[in-house]
Amino acid sequence: MTYKITESFVETGEVIEREATADEIKMFQAREKKFADIDKAKLAQAKTKAAAKAALLDRLGITADEAKLLLS
Amino acid sequence: MATTTNYGWTTPDDTALVKDGASAIRTLGSSVDTTTKNLNPETTLGDIVYRSSSANVKTRLGIGSTGNVLTVAGGVPTWAAPAVSSSGLVFLNKTDFTASSAVNINDVFSTTYDNYKVMIVGTSTTANKGQATIKMRVSSTDTSTNYVSQKNAAYDANVVAARNEKGTDEGYIGDIAPLDETDVISLDVYRPFLTKETTWIGHSFSTQDTFLVLSGFSQTDKTSFTGFTALFTETSTGSIYSYGYAKA
Numbered sequence: 610m611t612y613k614i615t616e617s618f619v620e621t622g623e624v625i626e627r628e629a630t631a632d633e634i635k636m637f638q639a640r641e642k643k644f645a646d647i648d649k650a651k652l653a654q655a656k657t658k659a660a661a662k663a664a665l666l667d668r669l670g671i672t673a674d675e676a677k678l679l680l681s
Numbered sequence: 682m683a684t685t686t687n688y689g690w691t692t693p694d695d696t697a698l699v700k701d702g703a704s705a706i707r708t709l710g711s712s713v714d715t716t717t718k719n720l721n722p723e724t725t726l727g728d729i730v731y732r733s734s735s736a737n738v739k740t741r742l743g744i745g746s747t748g749n750v751l752t753v754a755g756g757v758p759t760w761a762a763p764a765v766s767s768s769g770l771v772f773l774n775k776t777d778f779t780a781s782s783a784v785n786i787n788d789v790f791s792t793t794y795d796n797y798k799v800m801i802v803g804t805s806t807t808a809n810k811g812q813a814t815i816k817m818r819v820s821s822t823d824t825s826t827n828y829v830s831q832k833n834a835a836y837d838a839n840v841v842a843a844r845n846e847k848g849t850d851e852g853y854i855g856d857i858a859p860l861d862e863t864d865v866i867s868l869d870v871y872r873p874f875l876t877k878e879t880t881w882i883g884h885s886f887s888t889q890d891t892f893l894v895l896s897g898f899s900q901t902d903k904t905s906f907t908g909f910t911a912l913f914t915e916t917s918t919g920s921i922y923s924y925g926y927a928k929a
Binding site for chain 1: 747773774776777778779780781782783784785786787788789812821846847848908912914916921923
């Protein structure tokens with residue numbers, strides 16, 4: 610994957626498009642990994658929460674809609 | 682001696698002698714040359730002229746600097762920088778970008794305005810929805826610490842809220858739609874150039890997720906920031922518009 614950076618200098622009106630430097634590429638890739646890890650963790654957390662909710666509903670013997678009604 | 686009606690050039694009388702013809706033509710030619718030059722004093726590309734206080738003599742006005750406008754000072758035309766509007770929202774810059782991972786907007790914040798409006802109109806160039814974040818800049822260098830972000834995404838009756846979802850080295854502002862869709866993130870930026878905390882407040886509608894996204898972050902360094910970088914998790918194409926809120 611190529612990483613392009615657009616640089617705009619408002620005072621002069623100059624706009625430059627350039628390829629990212631090696632350090633910038635490292636930064637982009639580290640960021641992609643960090644964001645992917647965050648999304649993965651969020652998904653895992655959501656799955657755990659959904660499983661816990663289903664287990665609780667099961668123990669109570671009510672449906673999700675009935676639980677909503679109860680809390681409304 | 683006879684003269685012409687408009688410019689008063691001297692011409693031979695009907696009774697003048699033929700032997701004096703050469704001298705008369707030379708005098709007339711010289712007069713025509715002087716008048717023509719007085720009416721066309723331009724010397725350089727872009728010069729314009731205006732009437733001087735003397736009849737049949739124009740004054741040369743050299744081309745102004747880039748961005749200058751023609752105005753009047755002391756009763757004559759002159760080039761000058763455009764006046765800054767004393768009220769309302771003042772357009773500062775539009776930067777177009779194509780398939781970029783980051784867009785740097787340099788030297789947009791200054792003492793002229795305290796608060797700004799920024800609009801990011803963009804489309805991810807991949808099949809995936811992208812996410813946009815901001816880093817503040819000083820002298821063309823990003824600041825990568827001390828961001829506190831809040832994201833509230835509302836869908837139907839649900840609100841998903843998250844603090845520092847993307848960490849504290851950049852501020853989350855919204856999503857960028859994939860391919861055929863375009864997302865618009867509208868942002869207000871408070872006090873970036875003042876030595877106080879800078880706050881960004883954004884709102885947008887994620888066309889892919891049909892989420893209303895309210896976002897905001899604070900950069901707590903109390904630094905005079907001169908610009909910002911918009912970062913995209915997916916390469917994106919679009920435009921960034923910057924405006925200043927006039928102080929009075």
